[in-house]
Amino acid sequence: MLKIVKKTEATIKQKIAINIVGIFAALTAAALFLALSGFNPLQVYISMVEGALGSSYRISQTVIQAVPLIILSLGIAIAFRMKFWNIGAEGQILMGGFLGSYFAYNFSQLPKPALLLLMLAAGAVGGAVWALIPAWLKVKFHANESITTLMLNYVALKWIEYLSAGPWKDPAAFGYPRMPRFTENAILPNVFGVHIGWIIALVLVVVVYLFLNNTKKGFEIAILGESENTARYAGISIGKTVLLAVCLSGALCGLTGIIQASAVNNEMSSALANGIGYTAIITTWLSGLSAPVIVLVCGLFAILTQGASYIQTAFGIPSAAASVLQALILFFVLGSDFFTKYKFVWQKSEHQTKEGK
Amino acid sequence: MDQVAYISMKNIVKTFGKVVASNHVNFSVHKGEIHALLGENGAGKSTLMNMLSGIYLPDGGSIFIEGKEVHFSAPKDSIAAGIGMVHQHFKLIDVMTAEENVILGKKGLFFRKGESRKIDALAKQFELDVDLHKKVSDMSVGEKQNLEILKVLYQGARILILDEPTAVLTPQETRKLFAIMRKMKAEGCAVIFISHKMNEVMEITDKITVLRKGETIQTLNTAETTPKQLTDLMVGRAVDLTIERLEQPAGPELVQVQGLTVLKREGTPALQNVSFAMRGGEILSVAGIAGSGQKELCEALAGLQKVKEGKILFQGEDLVGQSPKEIRRRGISMSFVPEDRLGMGLVGGMDMVHNLLLKQYQDQKGFFLNKKPAVEKAAEIKEKLEIATPGISKYPVKNLSGGNIQKILLGRELDSDPEVLITAYPVRGLDINTCHKIYDLLNEEKKKGVAVLFIAEDLDVLLALSDRILVLANGEVTGIVDARTATKEQIGLMMMGQKATELEGTAVVENC
């Protein structure tokens, strides 16, 4: 009979090994899926890597994919540390983009550095405010945040759709519901071929790491994540801590929104987030909420995404394959986590009697 | 007895990770027998019985019922074999009625008519007092226990396992339970009684099997043994089990609680008009059925609970409405060892250093966390209280044994040299050795002049250790009695709501 037994918790090395096995199992499962769809999986994988890292241009494109994932994951990790399930990155990106582009559209006469700083700050505020709504509802009414953050994603999306169809519609777009392009003043500059967002991302990795592990507030967030009662016992103001952490979480997501709008799309649009807020939840979870690991995982996912868009042109594989592959990887890693704490044991009935002598 | 044993367990082995919970245990029970499984906390009593009831699967060994070997892979196998277990933590569904709980898990798609009558008849036969239409959430602990027994009887149990059934009962309720157990014995059932209370075991059982550290030590006939012998077998060496009360004159009144009323979340009172005083150099105990307001009382004193009405005066200064932080800022040193060690007092997933930081970091200046003082403190406390841990940092405290966890918590709380010490069930689940160490620590604090509030469920301990005993029933104080003169029976009646003033021969210390 097959039974599950608890084992001594795995060491860090074993955990890493188990996760790597999980990723390989996922790639194998995806290979099967590709083979069934009539493609040569090995060829597809090789082209994906080539497509993501094959030239300096492609590498820069991959980095552009990684930047938003990293900043988002950092933000989500802060909330997840507190076991506040912020599924609302998608909406926070949009609202950050919205408030940031308000300044891009209305204050384009400002000097470039001032305008950009203003936009980034507004982006962060937009995301933070949007995240504070569910945080406040949670603190005040104990409303389940995974539901409220989710719902607000769609509210934000409809709001942006409304803006692009009406009040913010580009008059030069021949009736097509889109918003105008940013002026040159409102576009983030490039550093070494990639927009400056990558520097922001790396700085934030260090800042968030220090914040979570070496500050009093970070400590309080961790305590609250472990047990609300302990936090109460230690005299931590639960409401304030939740609001602060979620505010930071939303701010980082909002910041991502305006960075993407300014540096990548050069305009505001309802397709600004386009699912990346959900992907970032995967990368956050995979990285075990650790800031340095986030860089690694987001890098890997950026390669996957960039590679997938390459094989779309090379093989005609729909780009949706990328999300299937990403989800598969998370499935396997979620599953493999089990083996760090438990093991399966095959136990025969005879065995029981024999052992007892 | 020469007949084949009803149940016999042979060479049972069970491990959890690295911990060997059962090490080649042997145990057998006959029909019409009340058999005690005696041992310290952590001796493997519950583990052994969980294997008999199909909850845990043994790693090795065999189980025989009437001589035939059986393999239980789930509770249903065990139930089918006529074994029923009443767990220490009741396995009842709060939102359902008694009847729904009884028929839970039955075969078949639809409810059968006439089951109510059958259940009622069974309850009458064994004199179990259960209202079938009452919701579990509205029941008292005693009623819940009756319901659990009724449930396993209805499932056809002929062997009843009772896991520490008296821990939560008043002496009077315990007597009723014993009557039911005798009734079952008379009906030819076997009863396995898990306990560590010597006097109860001596009173009710026919046979006793002593377990220690996962091993069977000996099976004895109750009539041929003494509590002294049993204790020595349980602990493994001759021990002195007497708890000493430190006799000294009580100091000044440090804390005065006046007319304290606290509401539960749903708005009903958890504490009603509670008044008492705590004196320096004295241990004041609180007795009461589980959930009579003990938790709210502790939390109100510690500043963690909203107070509806009343005052908590510390040397004349009202603390009501103040957060723990504000209380600390006023220079009042109060320590609180909560009932839920890992869920409230400590952070289970963090190491010892961070758990000590929990009390320190708020006094640190600046934005960053300074771990250094906590590292030193951790080493010091580890040394002083002989805490066995693989490391003070990077090793989550939840992986430690219960005794070591409690030592970390107590160590941290006593380290701040409190003037008032509140301890809720500080010895629950600990082995005898650690219990006595903790009693000693409490006496030490008392000697220093600390006002100690001690909440526990074992009345024998309360009577032996404390100076005065405050009894709570349904959130009201039914009396405060002198521990030197009070009896268990008096306290039991007060726990059920009788006022001390109405009881004859009770030495009332204060009226409330």
Place this chain on the structure above:
Amino acid sequence: MDWWISFFSAAVVAGTPLLFATLGGIFNERAGHMNLGVEGMMIMGAVVGFSVALATSNAVAAMLTAAIAGALGALIYAVLTVTLRANQVVTGLTLTIFGTGFANFLGQSIVGQSTPAAIKAFFSNISIPVLSQIPVLGPVFFQKDIFIYFGYVLVILSGLYLYKTQIGLNLRAIGENPSAADAASVPVTLYKYVHLLWGGALCGLGGAYLSLVYVQSWQTSITAGMGWIAVALVIFSTWNPYKVFLSAYLFGGLSILGFRLQSAGIHISQHLLDMAPYLVTILVLVVLSMDERKSAGPKSLGIPYFREER
């Protein structure tokens, strides 16, 4: 009056995918599992059902395969959260990402095709004798397609199952306290698998209604967030199958209110009206959460169960 009848009638149609998915969600959560993968399972059902309909023109086969597709999605979730005890929120979310990716991948080649005539005929409206003649109620509820009638039957059967049978009692017990159910010899793991899969099948059917009957063609990301509304409706219905009648049609009505108002000459942006279901959901959740005496859902929701946990 005609406007109202036609509005309510359309609300029932628009609410039907929600009805199936919400029922599915209730079975999931009654088994103690918060499944945020409803959206994913719906869209898997939608694409598979539609593909099979195109290939076979057989409505029953399309519905059956849609249910199986949803159940297969649920199987991934069940293995991960029941047996391997993974985090339910993250697993459910991943299932949605997976399902959406899978459906859009599979649906790439059938975008824009419409349902075969045989299917359309199968799902044409049937008037129920006598009942359809009742004023107002008749046209709103009893001049509908067979899929909708199937929904009525399912709601009632689900309610009976949950509240009137031994299995339903056992299931509710698992949602409240799996260890108590286990000790009373309810096979907890089996129950969880069966009800998670059944919940997934219902979600798949909800998706199939969308592609086969409501939209009658395949569109990329056809569910467009409907699954999330269903997750919310489980709460709105307070885990009670009977109340799904009310909640699903109410929210179905909200989702079409904009077009209807415009046809009545009231001009409000559909984009803004589209926010309504999500905002109302938040409002309802807040109201439900405010009352602390009432438990907000099955007590073991989201907590993995391991018998030998100490």
